[in-house]
Amino acid sequence: MTQTLDMHGRVAEVADYQAPKRASASQAAVGSESKLAIFAITFGIAFAILYTLFERWNWPLFTYHPAVNRLDLFKAPGVPEDGPPMFWYGWVVLSAISATVVSLIATAFSPQALQRITVFLCVLAGLWPIFYALAAVIDEQASFNAEFLRSVWTPGVPALAGALAAAYLVSPASAARVWTGWLMIMPIGGLVILGYSLKEYFLK
Amino acid sequence: MDSILSIISVQTLWKISLFLHFVVAVALLAAITLQAALVLAPSPQVAGAPAGSLRPLLLAAPSATLIVILYLVQALLGAWVYVKYRTYVRIPMEGLRHWWTVGAFEFKEHVITMGLALLPAYWYFWRDPASQQHSTIRKWVTVFLAFSVWYGLAVGHVANDFRGVGS
Numbered sequence: 292m293t294q295t296l297d298m299h300g301r302v303a304e305v306a307d308y309q310a311p312k313r314a315s316a317s318q319a320a321v322g323s324e325s326k327l328a329i330f331a332i333t334f335g336i337a338f339a340i341l342y343t344l345f346e347r348w349n350w351p352l353f354t355y356h357p358a359v360n361r362l363d364l365f366k367a368p369g370v371p372e373d374g375p376p377m378f379w380y381g382w383v384v385l386s387a388i389s390a391t392v393v394s395l396i397a398t399a400f401s402p403q404a405l406q407r408i409t410v411f412l413c414v415l416a417g418l419w420p421i422f423y424a425l426a427a428v429i430d431e432q433a434s435f436n437a438e439f440l441r442s443v444w445t446p447g448v449p450a451l452a453g454a455l456a457a458a459y460l461v462s463p464a465s466a467a468r469v470w471t472g473w474l475m476i477m478p479i480g481g482l483v484i485l486g487y488s489l490k491e492y493f494l495k
Numbered sequence: 496m497d498s499i500l501s502i503i504s505v506q507t508l509w510k511i512s513l514f515l516h517f518v519v520a521v522a523l524l525a526a527i528t529l530q531a532a533l534v535l536a537p538s539p540q541v542a543g544a545p546a547g548s549l550r551p552l553l554l555a556a557p558s559a560t561l562i563v564i565l566y567l568v569q570a571l572l573g574a575w576v577y578v579k580y581r582t583y584v585r586i587p588m589e590g591l592r593h594w595w596t597v598g599a600f601e602f603k604e605h606v607i608t609m610g611l612a613l614l615p616a617y618w619y620f621w622r623d624p625a626s627q628q629h630s631t632i633r634k635w636v637t638v639f640l641a642f643s644v645w646y647g648l649a650v651g652h653v654a655n656d657f658r659g660v661g662s
Contacts, residue, residue, distance in 0.1 A: 331619035332619070334612070334616070335615065335616040338611075338612035339609055339612050346605070357581055374582060375582065375585075375586070377578070379604050380574065383611070386608075387611075471632040474613065474616055474632060474636060475639065478609035478612060481609060482602075486605070489601050492594045492599075492601065495592070
């Protein structure tokens with residue numbers, strides 16, 4: 292009986308001895324879990340924004356010429372004899388690499404800081420094309436010379452101000468609530484911009 | 496590539512590639528459509544769902560992993576046959592002024608790319624399907640992927656009808 296009690300005591304001691312180890316392992320698992328979540332969610336948001344930008348600016352990592360089976364670095368339309376150039380591969384690869392880098396950097400931030408940065412960047416990405424479109428409308432309608440509004444950088448000023456204000460004013464709870472929501476907003480927003488850029492095909 | 500082309504003609508190679516692209520599309524479409532339908536449908540409240548129901552199978556992490564693999568394979572096959580589309584299909588399509596088809600196909604590139612962007616998050620959200628934490632975003636990411644596959648298949652089918660297998 293004494294031996295049994297003694298054994299129970301030792302088992303309990305061993306269990307207590309291992310408790311901090313288990314807690315530490317559990318914390319590490321939670322930490323890596325949240326890092327995985329940060330990576331996966333940031334990748335989706337960053338990829339959608341970057342792909343839209345690279346497509347609109349036509350910044351491929353490489354250009355493929357299928358008719359002559361040649362690969363050129365960056366944007367290389369080539370001569371007409373080379374046939375049609377293909378940029379899509381270059382946009383996708385560049386977006387994937389850039390989004391991976393952004394997502395890895397994002398894992399270094401605390402969730403709170405990251406969610407606020409995401410609000411800033413996503414609002415900036417949303418406001419910039421809105422102000423750009425608005426500037427184009429003003430330039431068309433204005434009786435004075437508003438050519439400066441056509442610059443891609445002019446609408447960036449109010450967009451930057453709006454994004455800074457949003458990031459400053461948003462509460463941590465709201466930033467956390469909307470964080471995963473950017474995963475839907477950014478790809479759909481990107482598709483709206485990219486779809487609009489194809490309107491000529493549908494209006495011909 | 497040369498060893499393959501010594502056995503079959505270039506034309507046959509493209510036809511096989513396009514057919515594989517179609518077969519994987521159908522498999523992916525079936526899996527993602529059923530999964531999207533199940534996440535949109537209200538969950539059964541009564542106990543005793545029919546034995547052998549597809550629900551637990553499709554709403555499980557391994558199914559999501561399979562869908563991710565199928566989506567990646569499908570995107571790679573699409574990227575492969577896209578070369579042929581650009582030179583052999585799109586140029587006569589433009590010549591015949593099929594602008595809607597050209598535009599819809601251009602948009603398909605973007606829709607599929609956005610789907611690729613969401614794959615890591617989709618896979619992550621489906622690691623624990625019982626978790627309520629990401630249930631809403633898990634549902635909408637799944638629906639978005641289903642939409643991208645449906646759109647891709649519909650537009651790809653139209654392009655194939657213009658100049659592809661059996662056209």
